[in-house]
Amino acid sequence: MNKNFLWGASSSSFQSEGMWKKAGQGPSVIEIEQHGNLQSFQIGVDFYHHYKNDIKLMKEAGLKAFRFSISWSRVFPTGTGKPNAVGVNFYRNLINELAKAKIEPIVTIYHFDYPLALVKKYGGWISRKSIADYLYYCNFLFKEFGNTVKYWVTINEQDHIVKIPQRLGFKHGGFKEHMQDCYQANHYMSIASSLAIKLCHTILPKAKIGPAVSYQPYYPATEKTQDIEAAKTANLLTQKYILDLQCKATYSKKFQNYLKEKSIHLKLKPDDFKCLKEGKPDFIGINYYSSNIVKFLPSESNKGEIEGKPIPKKEYGLYAIQNDPTLPTTKWGWTIDPKGLRIALEQIYQQYHLPILITENGYGDEDKFLGGNITDSSRIKYLKDHINELIKAINENIPVMGYCIWSFTDVISGHNGSDKRYGLIYVDKNMNRIPKQSFNFYKNIIRRLNGD
C-alpha cells in the first residue's frame, strides 16, 4: 500500500462542534432544516472544546488524515464582510494541532450549513450573487490556512443540497414548483465550485482540491431493457449530471432534453462553461454508504407526476429507485453492499479519469455502552468488507488517494439525531470519549496496511 495513502476519518462542523451561535457564530440553514433535532446540533459532541483530546486519540489510532468542515457562519457570521476573529482562531488552533500530530487536514469548505444571512439577503444559492460570496469566503480560507492545508473539498454532496429544500434555505417542501430554482441553484453551485478550484490553483499551486459527491451504483432490477435504461436515467438525474458539469463542463444532451420536458429554463451565461472548464478538480471525493436497484416505472397512473422532490427516488414514466431485497440493511434501511464501493470507484474512474478520495464511508448503529465496552462487531464487519473492496480497486489500478471513515467520534446524524452513531469513539452524555472495538480494528488496519 502506498505510504502516502490517506487513512483518515471524516466529520462536519454542524454535526460535531456544538457552540451553536456562540463565540460569534452566525445562524445557518440548519436552523430551518433540523426541527426536532436542533437541540442536539446546538451541543453536537462539543468538538469545539474537545478537539485536542480527539486529535490525541486520532494520533493513537494512527490516522494520516482528518476531514472536517469549516462553519462558514463561524468565520463570516453574515456570510461575508468582516471575519469573526474568535472563529478563525478556533480553526487555526485546530489545524495547527493536527499539523503537530502529523495528521493531514482535509478541509471541507461548505458542508450543508449555508449562512442564513445570505438566504435572507438574496435567496442564497438561487441567486447568481451567491457565487461571489462563496469565492470571497474561499479566498479568505486559502490565504489564512493555505500554508498548512493541502487538501480542500469545495462542496459536500451538492446533490443532497439540491434534493433537500431546507438546505437551500426554503422553509417548506412542496418541491414541484421549486424545481426551476433547485436546478438553477445547482448551476450556480457548480460554477462557484469551479471558480474556487481555479482560485486555489492560483493561490496554492501545490494544493489539491475537488468536490465530494454522494455516489451509489444503481443496478437494473432485471435484465429487461427498460430497467437497464431506467437505471441509467436515475443515475443521470440524481448524480451524474453534477459530475458531468464539474468534471466535463457540460450538461449531457439527455439531461438538457429532460429539463426541456419539465419546462425548466436555466439562466446561463456564455462564460459559465469557460469557468467550468478552467476549474477542473484534482480529485473526486465520494461519500459511499449503500447501493440501490432501479426498475422502470410506467407513467399510466400518474402522468409525469414526481415524488415531491426535485431529484426524486421515483419519477413516473422513468424510474423507481429501491432497496435490493437480497442485501442486508442497517437499522435505518440503508443497504449494505461492499462490492458497490468497488463498482462506484470503477464507474467514476472510467468516466472522469481523475483520482478519487473516499471522503465518507461508515456504518450507523445504536451502539450501547455495556459492561465497560462498546462491542460494535457489525461496524467492524462493514468496514472490513469495504476496505477489502477498496484494496481490490487499488489493485485494479484505480487511483484512490485515501479512505475516510464517517466518523471518528460519534457525531449527530444528519437524518436521525443522536440515536444513530457512526464513530470509532463513543461519546456519552457528559461528552466523555470511549473507544469502541472498531477503534482498535482501524488502528490495526492502518498499522498493517501502511507498514507503520
Ligand code: BGP
Ligand atoms: C452524508 C453526509 C454526512 C453524514 C452522513 C451520514 O450524506 O455528508 O454529513 O450525515 O451522510 O448520514 P446520516 O447521519 O444522516 O445517517
